[in-house]
Amino acid sequence: xxxxxxxxxxxxxxxxxxxxxxxxxxxxxxxxxxxxxxxxxxxxxxxxxxxxxxxxxxxxxxxxxxxxxxxxxxxxxxxxxxxxxxxxxxxxxxxxxxxxxxxxxxxxxxxxxxxxxxxxxxxxxxxxxxxxxxxxxxxxxxxxxxxxxxxxxxxxxxxxxxxxxxxxxxxxxxxxxxxxxxxxxxxxxxxxx
Amino acid sequence: xxxxxxxxxxxxxxxxxxxxxxxxxxxxxxxxxxxxxxxxxxxxxxxxxxxxxxxxxxxxxxxxxxxxxxxxxxxxxxxxxxxxxxxxxxxxxxxxxxxxxxxxxxxxxxxxxxxxxxxxxxxxxxxxxxxxxxxxxxxxxxxxxxxxxxxxxxxxxxxxxxxxxxxxxxxxxxxxxxxxxxxxxxxxxxxxxxxxxxxxxxxxxxxxxxxxxxxxxxxxxxxxxxxxxxxxxxxxxxxxxxxxxxxxxxxxxxxxxxxxxxxxxxxxxxxxxxxxxxxxxxxxxxxxxxxxxxxxxxxxxxxxxxxxxxxxxxxxxxxxxxxxxxxxxxxxxxxxxxxxxxxxxxxxxxxxxxxxxxxxxxxxxxxxxxxxxxxxxxxxxxxxxxxxxxxxxxxxxxxxxxxxxxxxxxxxxxxxxxxxxxxxxxxxxxxxxxxxxxxxxxxxxxxxxxxxxxxxxxxxxxxxxxxxxxxxxxxxxxxxxxxxxxxxxxxxxxxxxxxxxxxxxxxxxxxxxxxxxxxxxxxxxxxxxxxxxxxxxxxxxxxxxxxxxxxxxxxxxxxxxxxxxxxxxxxxxxxxxxxxxxxxxxxxxxxxxxxxxxxxxxxxxxxxxxxxxxxxxxxxxxxxxxxxxxxxxxxxxxxxxxxxxxxxxxxxx
Amino acid sequence: xxxxxxxxxxxxxxxxxxxxxxxxxxxxxxxxxxxxxxxxxxxxxxxxxxxxxxxxxxxxxxxxxxxxxxxxxxxxxxxxxxxxxxxxxxxxxxxxxxxxx
Numbered sequence: 005x006x007x008x009x010x011x012x013x014x015x016x017x018x019x020x021x022x023x024x025x026x027x028x029x030x031x032x033x034x035x036x037x038x039x040x041x042x043x044x045x046x047x048x049x050x051x052x053x054x055x056x057x058x059x060x061x062x063x064x065x066x067x068x069x070x071x072x073x074x075x076x077x078x079x080x081x082x083x084x085x086x087x088x089x090x091x092x093x094x095x096x097x098x099x100x101x102x103x104x105x106x107x108x109x110x111x112x113x114x115x116x117x118x119x120x121x122x123x124x125x126x127x128x129x130x131x132x133x134x135x136x137x138x139x140x141x142x143x144x145x146x147x148x149x150x151x152x153x154x155x156x157x158x159x160x161x162x163x164x165x166x167x168x169x170x171x172x173x174x175x176x177x178x179x180x181x182x183x184x185x186x187x188x189x190x191x192x193x194x195x196x197x
Numbered sequence: 198x199x200x201x202x203x204x205x206x207x208x209x210x211x212x213x214x215x216x217x218x219x220x221x222x223x224x225x226x227x228x229x230x231x232x233x234x235x236x237x238x239x240x241x242x243x244x245x246x247x248x249x250x251x252x253x254x255x256x257x258x259x260x261x262x263x264x265x266x267x268x269x270x271x272x273x274x275x276x277x278x279x280x281x282x283x284x285x286x287x288x289x290x291x292x293x294x295x296x297x298x299x300x301x302x303x304x305x306x307x308x309x310x311x312x313x314x315x316x317x318x319x320x321x322x323x324x325x326x327x328x329x330x331x332x333x334x335x336x337x338x339x340x341x342x343x344x345x346x347x348x349x350x351x352x353x354x355x356x357x358x359x360x361x362x363x364x365x366x367x368x369x370x371x372x373x374x375x376x377x378x379x380x381x382x383x384x385x386x387x388x389x390x391x392x393x394x395x396x397x398x399x400x401x402x403x404x405x406x407x408x409x410x411x412x413x414x415x416x417x418x419x420x421x422x423x424x425x426x427x428x429x430x431x432x433x434x435x436x437x438x439x440x441x442x443x444x445x446x447x448x449x450x451x452x453x454x455x456x457x458x459x460x461x462x463x464x465x466x467x468x469x470x471x472x473x474x475x476x477x478x479x480x481x482x483x484x485x486x487x488x489x490x491x492x493x494x495x496x497x498x499x500x501x502x503x504x505x506x507x508x509x510x511x512x513x514x515x516x517x518x519x520x521x522x523x524x525x526x527x528x529x530x531x532x533x534x535x536x537x538x539x540x541x542x543x544x545x546x547x548x549x550x551x552x553x554x555x556x557x558x559x560x561x562x563x564x565x566x567x568x569x570x571x572x573x574x575x576x577x578x579x580x581x582x583x584x585x586x587x588x589x590x591x592x593x594x595x596x597x598x599x600x601x602x603x604x605x606x607x608x609x610x611x612x613x614x615x616x617x618x619x620x621x622x623x624x625x626x627x628x629x630x631x632x633x634x635x636x637x638x639x640x641x642x643x644x645x646x647x648x649x650x651x652x653x654x655x656x657x658x659x660x661x662x663x664x665x666x667x668x669x670x671x672x673x674x675x676x677x678x679x680x681x682x683x684x685x686x687x688x689x690x691x692x693x694x695x696x697x698x699x700x701x702x703x704x705x706x707x708x709x710x711x712x713x714x715x716x717x718x719x720x721x722x723x724x725x726x727x728x729x730x731x732x733x734x735x736x737x738x739x740x741x742x743x744x745x746x747x748x749x750x751x752x753x754x755x756x757x758x759x760x761x762x763x764x765x766x767x768x769x770x771x772x773x774x775x776x777x778x779x780x781x782x783x784x785x786x787x788x789x790x791x792x793x794x795x796x797x798x799x800x801x802x803x804x805x806x807x808x809x810x811x812x813x814x815x816x817x818x819x820x821x822x823x824x825x826x827x828x829x830x831x832x833x834x835x836x837x838x839x840x841x842x843x844x845x846x847x848x849x850x
Numbered sequence: 851x852x853x854x855x856x857x858x859x860x861x862x863x864x865x866x867x868x869x870x871x872x873x874x875x876x877x878x879x880x881x882x883x884x885x886x887x888x889x890x891x892x893x894x895x896x897x898x899x900x901x902x903x904x905x906x907x908x909x910x911x912x913x914x915x916x917x918x919x920x921x922x923x924x925x926x927x928x929x930x931x932x933x934x935x936x937x938x939x940x941x942x943x944x945x946x947x948x949x950x951x
Contacts, residue, residue, distance in 0.1 A: 010305070010743050013404045017918045019309050023400045025921045026430060029928030030392065034434035036932035037468060041442070041453070044943050050459040065879045072875060072903075076868040079911045083861055125451060129459035132451035136441070154835050161836070181912045185904050192900035196882050197893050403920070431931055463946065467939050518935065522942070531945040534938075 024175040028182045035186050038140060039193060042133045052128035058121045059195060060114070067110035068191045071145075074103035075184045082177050090164045093173070094156060100180065101152040104145055111142050134194065141190060144183045151176050225794035227311035230735055232318045233297030234633070239322055240289035246329070247281035248700065250274045252693055253352075255657075259690040261678040269349045271674035272357035273337065273376070279360030280380065283480065284387050285325045287614065290622050291483035292321070292391075295398060295422045297633065301728035301735065302419045304407025304744040309400040311792040312834065313393055319802030320390035327806040328383030331355045331376050334810075338373035356380035359672060361473065362443065364454035364465040369447045375813050381443045382809040388433045388440070389805070395429035398422055409746035413507070416726045417500060420507045421486030424514040428475040428482075431518070436472035439465060448812060463528055470521040478517040480614060481581075482510060484621025485552060488574045491628050492556055494724045495571035496563025497765065499750060502555040509555075512548035520545055526594050527601045535594045542592035549585060553578065568722075569643030573624030576651055580616025584609055587662065602672070605665025611658045623650075623703070630710070631717030635734035638714060642706035649699035656692025660685040719779045725753040732782040741785035795837060801830025859910060867910050874903050 013019060081096030115135070118124075125135045155176055159165040165173060223231060253274050257266040266274065296314065300307055308314050335354050356376045358367025367377050402423050406415070442453040443465070452458020454465045493500045500506065522530055522538040556578055565571070587609040591597045600606055623646075630638045665671075669682050676682055720729045727744055728735075730752050748754050755774060757765040768774075804826030811820035859867070878899050885892045909915040914922055 011406070011408050014406055015403045015918065015920055017404070017921055019400055019404045022404060022921065023310060023396050025924050026396045026399050029924045030396075030430045030434050032925075032928040032932050033431050034438060036936050037435045037438040040936040040939055041438070041464065044461065044464065044940055045459070047944070048459060048947070061879065061882055065875065069872060069875055072871050073868060075871075075907055075911050076864060079864050080861055083858065083864065086858065125449060129452055132445070132453060132458075136445060136451070154832065158836065178912055181907055184911075185907050188900055188903045188907065192878065192896050196878060196896050431928065461943065464939075464943065467942070471935060471939070518931065529946055530942055533945060534942045 018174075020172055020175050021178070024178050028178060031182060031186075035140070035189075038133075038137045039189065042137050042194065045129045045133050048129070050128045050130060052131070053121070053123045054130060055118075055123065055134055055194070058118045058123045060117070061195060063110070063114065064191065064195055067107055067114070068187060070103050070110070071107045071184055071187050074100045074107070075181050077103060078177050078180045082173060085165055085173050090159070093165060094159060097152055097156050097159075097173075101149050101156070104149040104152070104180075108142060108145055108149070111138065111145075137194070138190065141183070141186055144186070148176075148180050148183050151179065222794070224799050225315075225796050227307070227315045227792050227794055227798075228737065229296045229300050229307050229311070229314060230633075230737070232314055233293045233295075235318055236289045236296060236321070237293035239325070240286050240293060243281050243285035243289075243325060244700075247278055247286055248697060250278035250281065252697060254278060255690040255693040257674060258676070258686050260687065261680065261683045262675050266674060267350065267353065268674045269337065269339070269353040269357065272359075272672075273353045273355040275672060276356045276359050276380070280328070280356065280384075282614070283360060283476070284384065285328070287480045287618050287622070288387075288391065289321060291425070291480070291618075292317070292394060294418075294483060294487065294622075294625055294629075295394070295425075298629070298728060299398060299401060299419060299422055300405070301731070301739060302416045302726055303402065303405060303410050304727055304740060304746065305401065305405040306739055306789075307792055308397050309405055310397050312795050312798050313397050315795065315798035316802055317390045317394040317397070319799050320386055320393070320805065323802050323806050324383050324386030324390060327386060327809055328356075328379055331379035331383075335376040335379050336374040337376040361469060362465070364443070364446075364462045365456070367443070368455055370455075378444065378447055378813045379809075381440045381447070382812060385437060385440045385444075386805050386809065388437050391429050392433045392437075395426040395433070398426040399430065402426075407740075407744045407746060409751075410744075411746075413504070414746055414749045414751070416486075417489035417503065417506055417510075418483075418486035418726075421482045421489070421510055424510050425479050425482045428479045428514050428517065432472040432475035432479075435468055439468035439472070442468075444812065463525070463530070466525050466528055467522070470524045471518075473524065474521040475514070475517050477610075477614070478514055480618050481621075482514070484577060484618045484625075485510060487621045487625035487628070488556065488577050490724075490726065491570045491574040491624050492559045493750075494628075494722050495566045495568060495574070496560050497566075497723070498559055498563040499725075499753075500555070501558030501561075502551075503749060506552055506555050509548035509551040513545060513552075516541065516545045516548070523592060523597070526597045539592050539594045543589065546585065546589050546592075553582060553585075568627075569638070569640060569647060570624045570628035570722075572644065572647045573620050573627065576647065577617060577620040577624060580612055580620060580654070584612030584614075584617055587612065600665060602670055603665035604661040604669045604671055607671050608658050608661035608665060611661070615658070616654060620650075623647075628722070629728075630707075631721045632728060632733050632735060634711050634714075635717055635732075636710050636714035637717045637721065638710040639706050642702055642709075646699050646702045646706065649695055649702065653692045653695030653697075653699055657689050657696060658692075660689050664689075718775075719782070720775055723756070725750040727752050730778050730782070732779050736782060738785060738789045738791060741781050741783075741789075742787065795834070797830045797834035797837070799830075800826055801834065804830060858913075858916075864911075867906060871903055871906060874899050874906075 015022065017025075077096045077099040081093050081100060084090075084092035084096055115138075123134075124131055126132065155165070155173060223235065226232065253266060254271065257263050257271055257274075296308075296318075299305075332351070332355055335356075337349055337354050337357050339349065354374075354376060356362075356379060358372050358377050358380065362377065362380065365371055367380075369377075402415075402419060406412075442451070445451040446453050446455060446460075452460040454460045454462050456462065489500055489506060520538055520542045522534055523542045526535055526538075560575075587605065591600060591606070591609065627638060627643055630636070664682055664685055667682060668680065669676055669686075676686070717733045719732050721733075722729070727746070730744065731740055744751075753765075755768075756771040757767055760766050804823045807819050807823030807826065809823075810816065811818075811823055878896055881888060881892055881896055881899075888895065908925070914925060
C-alpha cells in the first residue's frame, strides 16, 4: 500500500523488518522457557541414562561449526543481493540451505545414536527436556531451510529477487541468524556446561 | 463502486480472489473491518455458549446437595465456562475492537500485514471450533481408582481440568480420555492466533500512522491496544511451551509435570501463570481504552491526565509480568517468593488507581450525558473498583490463604472481568454501533439492558464475597445443607438468570436496530477522535484522503475553540466541516489501492485443527492432511505477489 | 525497504568475523576437554564465550549494531524480560527444593 498521503514508515524501520524483529523478540521467550525448564531439571537427581554418557562432543562441535558457517553464507547472500548480483545470491542462498540441511542430518544421526544407547524421550526427565528443547530448535532450522528454498524458488520464478519483494531475503536472514544464536546458547548450556 | 477504488489485480499462478459479495468474499477478506465484524459475531455466539454453561452451573448450585449435574458434568461445565469466556469471548471481542478501530484511530487504510490479520481470525475460529468439537468427538474418563467412577454423560465429555489445567489433575492419570487434549491443543491454536495479531498490531501502530499522528497524539484506546499487543507477544510463547509439555506428557510419555518421573507440577503453575497473569491484563486493558474514549465524549471534557493514563497503562502491563505467583500463594512456593509477589501485587494497585482517579477527574465538572455507552462506562468504574478492592485483599498472603479456592475469589475476578471488561465492552459496542452499521441503536432498550444487567450482575456476584468468606469452596459441584448457604446461592442463581434476560434484550436491540433503526449521522456523539470524521457506516476505503493530524483530539479541536475559562465554544465553521467531511468521505478523488483478498490464510489456518486431531487420534493420515494444508497455504501465500504489476487496462470490476 | 543503508561490513570483514567465531568455538570445545586444568573457571568461561558469540552474530550478522534504536530496544527488552522472569522461576524452584525436599 503505497499511498502518497501517508508518511512512509514513521519509525524509519522497514515494516517487514520491524515485524520480524518483534517476532524474534517473542521467540526469546519461547526458547527461554525451554532452556529454563532444562536448567531446572538438570540440577535434580534421577535414574536412568544421562546425556553425558552418550554424547559425542567432537561430532556436535563440527555440527555447531557448520551451523555457524551457515550464518556466514547467509550474510554473504544478503551482501550479494544488495549489489544486485543474482548469481552470487543464489549460490550463497543454496549454500546456506545446504549447511542447514547438513546440520539437521547431523542432529538426526546424533539422536538415532542416542536412542540406540538408551537415551530416549521417555527414559527420564532429562531425556524429555533434552529432546523437546533440541527438537524445537531443529524444527526451527527445518522451517528455515524450507524458507530459504522457497526464497530461491521465488527468485527463479521472478527471474531475480528484488529488495522489495514480498519474500524478502533480509527478514529470512534475520530468522536464520536467530536460529543460529539459539544454537550457540544451546550448545554451551546443554553440551558443554 | 466508485471507479477510483481499484482493487489491485495482477496475474499470478494463483489468481487472487476478487469477489466483494457473498460468503466467498468473507472467507477471503483481508479487510480489517470485516475481520473485526467476524470476530465480534463469533465471539458473541461463544458468549451465549459460555453463558449457558454458567446457567447450568448455577442451576446445580441453586440448592444444597443438588443432582442436576453430576460431578463430572459440573467439572466440564466450569472448565468450559472459564475457557470459553476468557479465550473465546473477551479476547476475541477485544480483537474485534482492535481490528475494526485501530486503523481508523491512527488514520490508516488497514493493518501492516492484512493477510496475517485474516490468518489470526481463521486460526481463532478454527481453534474455537476445534475446542468445542470435544462435545462431539471427545471423551472424559473417570480417573483411575477415583470415587467419581460413574457414567459420564454427553455433557461431561469436555475438558474438565479447569481453565488453568493444574497438573497432575489435568494429566492423563487423573483426566483420562481425550477431553483435556482438546483443551491443550485448542488453546495452542488460539495462542498462535493471538501471537500473530500481536506482531501485526505492534508493527501497525509503529509504522502505519497518518501524518502528524505522533505517538502522544494517539487515542488512549490505541495505546491500550499497543500495551495489550506487548503483553500477548511476550506471554503467549511461555504458555505455548507449557501446553506442548502437557501434550507431550499426555501423549508421548514424558513426565514434565509428573512427579513419578521426576517432573514438577509447580513448574506448570509457574509457566501457566507467567502467561495467565499478563492474560488478565490483556483482558482488561481494552476496556480501559474503550472507557477512556467514552468518558470524555459524554462529559464533553478532555480526558484528565492523558499522559498519566498512557503511562499507567504501560506500568500496569509491565508490572503485570511481575506478579504471577500471587496465584500460587497456596502452592508449595517459598516464603521469600510469597513475600516478594505479595508486595509486587500491592504495587500494581498504584497505576490502576491513577487511572481511576483520572477517569473520575474527567467526569468531574463535565456536562454529563447519560446515554447507554456512558452508563456502561460509569458502571465499569464502579464495578471494577469493587473488584480491585477485593483484589488488593488477595495480595495479603495470610488473608489470601483463607480466601483462595473459595467463592470470594470467584467474586473478585467476576467483578473485574464481567463488571470491568464486559461492561467496558458493552459500552464500546453501543458507542461504535452507529459507526459500524450506520444506524442508531434503541436508547430505551439500551438503558433497560444496562439496568437489568447491573442488577443481575450484582445479585449474582455480590453475595459470592460473603459466601466465600463463609467457606463455600469453588470448583465443587455440591455444598452441604448444614452450611446454610442455600438461600444466598439461590439469590445468585436468580441473578444469573436476570443477566441472561438482559443479554436477550441486548440481542433484540442489536438485531432490530441494525435492520430498522434510524440512520446514524457521521458524528452522533460529537466525539473527539478521527474515526468519527468518516461516514457511517465506514466506507471500505476508510479515509478518502489520508488525514493530517495537528493535535491530540484533533477532531474536537477542529470543531471547538476554548474560551478564557477553558470551556468549549463551537466554531462557526463546525457544521459545515461535518457536511464537507461526509461528502469527501463518500467520494474519494485520489486513486486508492486496497490490499487484495486471499484464499491462503483460510487454507493455512485449516491445517492446524487437523494436526490437533492427528495427535489425539494418532492418525498419520490426518497429520498428513494437516501438513498438506499448511504447505499449500504457506506456499500459496508466499508466491502470490504483493506488488501490482503493470497490466495495462484494469480488469473488470 | 528504501531507506539509506548504514554501511555494511564488506564480505572480507564478514569472513574475518566468521573466523573469529570459529576460533571462539574451538576454545569452547578445548575448555570442555581441559576441565581438569581450568577447574572452576570452566563454566563461567564457557558462558562468556557463548555470550560473546551471541553478541557478535546479533550485532554484526543480524546487523543490530547498525540498526535503528527501536529495533535494538525490542530485542534487548525481550532478552531482559526473559532473563529476569526465568531467573525468578529458577530461583524459586531451587529454593523450594531447598526448603521442602
